Amino acid sequence: MVVGSLLALAAVLLAPSAAAQPEVEANDAINATWQASGGEIGPLGPRQGDVYRVGDGFAQDFARGKIFFTPQTGAHFVQGAILEKYESLGGPADGDLGFPTIDESPGRAPGSLNVTFSAPDNPVIFFTPETGARVVRGAINAAWDRLGGSTGVLGVPAEDEVYHGDLVSQKFTGGELTYNLEEKTFTTVPPEVAGQLEGLAVPDDPVSAINAARRAAGGPLGPLGKAEGPPEPIGANGLVQKFAGGKIFYTPETGARVLTGQLLQKYESVGGPAGDLGFPISGETDGGFATESRMARFAAEDGPVIFWTPDHGAVIVRGAMAAAWDRLGGAAGPLGAPTADQSENGDVITQTFTGGNVSWNRTTNTFTTEPAELADQLSGLEVPGYAGSESTAGPAAADTDDEGRFAGSWWWLLALIPLLVLIALVLFAVLRRRRGGGEDPFADDYDADDEEFGGEPEASYDGEGTPQPVPADEAARLFGDRYAQEGLGALAPHSEPSLPEVDPWSAPIQGSRAGAFGPAASAGAVGAAATGQGFTAPAPEAGPDFGVEHDVVGAPPGTAAEPETAAEAPMSAVPDRGAFDTGTFEDDENPDDVDTAPTRVIPEPQAPPRRDPLRDTGRHARIEDDEDEPQMLRTAFVLADPNAGDEPPEGYPVKASASAGRFWAPGDPGYAEVQPEIWFATAELAQANGFQPGGEAGSEDE
Incomplete structure (x- = not known):
C-alpha cells in the first residue's frame, strides 16, 4: 500500500518533467502525425531511426519521407520531389525557408502538390509533374495569389525566381512577374494584369530582404556559403549577417547588399559601415571591364565605388x-x-x-x-x-558669415608663418655678423646666457661699437665649447648655440668647462678626432699613436710671455686666428699694443683680436711646461694601447676609464689595478675633461 502510494507520487512528480523535455515533446508530436497519416502502411512507411535535432527544431526519417517539428509550427511531413527541393535549398538547418507549416497536400491546379513554410516572406514549394517542384515567395508569391494563384491567369510556376540587380522575376505557365526591389513596383506579362497589383502589400521585413539577397548571390551553394549565425545589429538602423564567404549588410534605405572577398576586405579596411563610405547601395555586380571585374557602390554623398580586378585588387x-x-x-x-x-x-x-x-x-x-x-x-x-x-567666380562666390564677412578657407595664411620665421632668422644672422666683425664659423654654437646650459647674461656693445668685457669663466666656457664643437666630433656630448653679441676673443679667460668626456662616454667614442680648425697637432714624442688627431693644449715657442694665471691673460696676446688656421704661428704685427689688463679695449680701426687655441683652453686645459725647457706642443691625453701593458706613455701618468668617467693619479688608491683606456698628462686635465677622482678600483662608483 505504501509502496503503491510512493510509486503514484513519483509518477505525478516526474510526469511534468518528462513532458517538458523538447525531445519528448517532438517525439510525441511526430509520432502523432505519423500515426494520423497511416503509420507503417501510410504514405511515409515505417520509421528509420529516432527523432533528431535539426536547425531550431527536430525531424524523424521514414521510408518515404520526413516529418519536421518545432513548437511554433507543429509536426508536418514532406516527401518526394518537394522534399528533394526543400533539402537542396538547405532544408531547415542551412536554408531560409524555415520549417513546413502544413503537410504536403494537393494544390488547386490538377495534379499539383504544395507545402508552405514558416519564413517571413511566406514561401511555398509548388509541384506539378510537368513543371517539377518550384519555390514561389515574397513579392512574387503575393502577386501570384492576388492574380488567382495556380488557377489564375498566370497558371503554375514554371521556373524558380531569378535576379537581375534589383529586379526579381519568375516565369509561370501563363506569363511572368517582375518586381523592382528598389522602386517597389511590378511589371507583368501579360502587361494588362499589372494594374491589379497596385497597392499590393508586399512582405518587406529585414530578414526576408537578407534572405533574398543571399538567394540572389547563389544561396548556400553560392559564394556566401553557410550562414554563421543570425543577422546582428550594426550602425544606427542596420543589420549584418555573416556567412562563410562574406557578409550581407542591410538598412531600410539601402536594402540588403552582399559583399565578399577583396571587395569586403577593402570596405572593412576603411571602416565598413562606420567609415565614410556608408552602407553599400548595390551588391557585387560585373564591373564591365574587358577582363574579370567586380564592383559595388556605396551610400556616401560623393558616390564612392569599390572596383576589383585580378591585376590591381580592390x-x-x-x-x-x-x-x-x-x-x-x-x-x-x-x-x-x-x-x-x-x-x-x-x-x-x-x-x-x-x-x-x-x-x-x-x-x-x-x-x-x-x-x-x-x-x-x-x-x-x-x-x-x-x-x-x-x-x-572666385572670392565673390565664397562663403560668407551672417554679417557678410569672408568665411572661406583662411587657413592658408598659416603657411606664411614659416616664411616669416625664416626671414627673421636671416636678418638676425646678418646683424650678428655685422656686429661681430665678420663671419663666424661657429655660428651654430649656443648663447652663453641660455638657462639650459647655466649661462651668464650676454655682454653688450657700447654706443661706439666697442665690445664690453665678458666674465672670464664664461668666455672660457664659450671658447671651450667652440673648440670641442669644431674638433671633437663624437666626443662632445651635445652641440649648443652661441652668443650672438659677445666677442670672446677680447675677453679674459679663467677656469675651464668640463664635459668632453663623462660617465656616458665609451672607449669607442673617445677615439673620435679632436683638432683645431685647419690644424692637426703633431703626436707626442712618447706614447702610442693610433692615428688620432689630439687637442692642442701646449704653447708654441716664440709666443708672448704668459701671465701668472689664465685669468690675467689678455686676449691680445693670442696669435691671429688666420695664422692658426694655416698651421703657422706669428707674433702680432704690433706687439707694443699688447694690453696686459684684464679687460681689453680694441682700437676702432683694428679688427677684434683672435684667440690662441694653444693658450685659451676651454673644455681642454693646457699643459704648463718647465720654464727652463723649450715649450713643445703637447696633448691633454692619449689613448691607451691595449697591447702596451700598464706602462704609462712618457708625460702621461694619469690613468682614466672613459666607460666609468673616473681617473687615478699615481699614488691614488687602486691606481695599480686600473686598466687604463686613456692616459692624461695631469689630474687637472682629467678633471677638466669631466672625469672624477676614481677612488679604489672596482668600487661601486667605478
Missing part, C-alpha cells in the same frame, strides 16, 4: 574621380579600370586607370586628363559634394 573611386570616370564610360570606357586609390597634392586630386589618369583641381573645379583629349568631355561636370561646382 580600389576605391569616389568624388570627382568617380564622376569623371562615370562620364567617360566607367571601366568599359577609355580610362578602363582603376589601378590605385586616388592621391592628393595640395588642391589637386589624381587617380590612375589602366587607360590613363584623371586630375581635378578643387580650387578651380577643372579637370586634366591623360590622354589630354578626354578633358573636353568633362567640361561642366558637376562633382558630387563640391560646394563650388555651381560657380567658380
Whole structure:
C-alpha cells in the first residue's frame, strides 16, 4: 500500500518533467502525425531511426519521407520531389525557408502538390509533374495569389525566381512577374494584369530582404556559403549577417547588399559601415571591364565605388574621380579600370586607370586628363559634394558669415608663418655678423646666457661699437665649447648655440668647462678626432699613436710671455686666428699694443683680436711646461694601447676609464689595478675633461 502510494507520487512528480523535455515533446508530436497519416502502411512507411535535432527544431526519417517539428509550427511531413527541393535549398538547418507549416497536400491546379513554410516572406514549394517542384515567395508569391494563384491567369510556376540587380522575376505557365526591389513596383506579362497589383502589400521585413539577397548571390551553394549565425545589429538602423564567404549588410534605405572577398576586405579596411563610405547601395555586380571585374557602390554623398580586378585588387573611386570616370564610360570606357586609390597634392586630386589618369583641381573645379583629349568631355561636370561646382567666380562666390564677412578657407595664411620665421632668422644672422666683425664659423654654437646650459647674461656693445668685457669663466666656457664643437666630433656630448653679441676673443679667460668626456662616454667614442680648425697637432714624442688627431693644449715657442694665471691673460696676446688656421704661428704685427689688463679695449680701426687655441683652453686645459725647457706642443691625453701593458706613455701618468668617467693619479688608491683606456698628462686635465677622482678600483662608483 505504501509502496503503491510512493510509486503514484513519483509518477505525478516526474510526469511534468518528462513532458517538458523538447525531445519528448517532438517525439510525441511526430509520432502523432505519423500515426494520423497511416503509420507503417501510410504514405511515409515505417520509421528509420529516432527523432533528431535539426536547425531550431527536430525531424524523424521514414521510408518515404520526413516529418519536421518545432513548437511554433507543429509536426508536418514532406516527401518526394518537394522534399528533394526543400533539402537542396538547405532544408531547415542551412536554408531560409524555415520549417513546413502544413503537410504536403494537393494544390488547386490538377495534379499539383504544395507545402508552405514558416519564413517571413511566406514561401511555398509548388509541384506539378510537368513543371517539377518550384519555390514561389515574397513579392512574387503575393502577386501570384492576388492574380488567382495556380488557377489564375498566370497558371503554375514554371521556373524558380531569378535576379537581375534589383529586379526579381519568375516565369509561370501563363506569363511572368517582375518586381523592382528598389522602386517597389511590378511589371507583368501579360502587361494588362499589372494594374491589379497596385497597392499590393508586399512582405518587406529585414530578414526576408537578407534572405533574398543571399538567394540572389547563389544561396548556400553560392559564394556566401553557410550562414554563421543570425543577422546582428550594426550602425544606427542596420543589420549584418555573416556567412562563410562574406557578409550581407542591410538598412531600410539601402536594402540588403552582399559583399565578399577583396571587395569586403577593402570596405572593412576603411571602416565598413562606420567609415565614410556608408552602407553599400548595390551588391557585387560585373564591373564591365574587358577582363574579370567586380564592383559595388556605396551610400556616401560623393558616390564612392569599390572596383576589383585580378591585376590591381580592390580600389576605391569616389568624388570627382568617380564622376569623371562615370562620364567617360566607367571601366568599359577609355580610362578602363582603376589601378590605385586616388592621391592628393595640395588642391589637386589624381587617380590612375589602366587607360590613363584623371586630375581635378578643387580650387578651380577643372579637370586634366591623360590622354589630354578626354578633358573636353568633362567640361561642366558637376562633382558630387563640391560646394563650388555651381560657380567658380572666385572670392565673390565664397562663403560668407551672417554679417557678410569672408568665411572661406583662411587657413592658408598659416603657411606664411614659416616664411616669416625664416626671414627673421636671416636678418638676425646678418646683424650678428655685422656686429661681430665678420663671419663666424661657429655660428651654430649656443648663447652663453641660455638657462639650459647655466649661462651668464650676454655682454653688450657700447654706443661706439666697442665690445664690453665678458666674465672670464664664461668666455672660457664659450671658447671651450667652440673648440670641442669644431674638433671633437663624437666626443662632445651635445652641440649648443652661441652668443650672438659677445666677442670672446677680447675677453679674459679663467677656469675651464668640463664635459668632453663623462660617465656616458665609451672607449669607442673617445677615439673620435679632436683638432683645431685647419690644424692637426703633431703626436707626442712618447706614447702610442693610433692615428688620432689630439687637442692642442701646449704653447708654441716664440709666443708672448704668459701671465701668472689664465685669468690675467689678455686676449691680445693670442696669435691671429688666420695664422692658426694655416698651421703657422706669428707674433702680432704690433706687439707694443699688447694690453696686459684684464679687460681689453680694441682700437676702432683694428679688427677684434683672435684667440690662441694653444693658450685659451676651454673644455681642454693646457699643459704648463718647465720654464727652463723649450715649450713643445703637447696633448691633454692619449689613448691607451691595449697591447702596451700598464706602462704609462712618457708625460702621461694619469690613468682614466672613459666607460666609468673616473681617473687615478699615481699614488691614488687602486691606481695599480686600473686598466687604463686613456692616459692624461695631469689630474687637472682629467678633471677638466669631466672625469672624477676614481677612488679604489672596482668600487661601486667605478
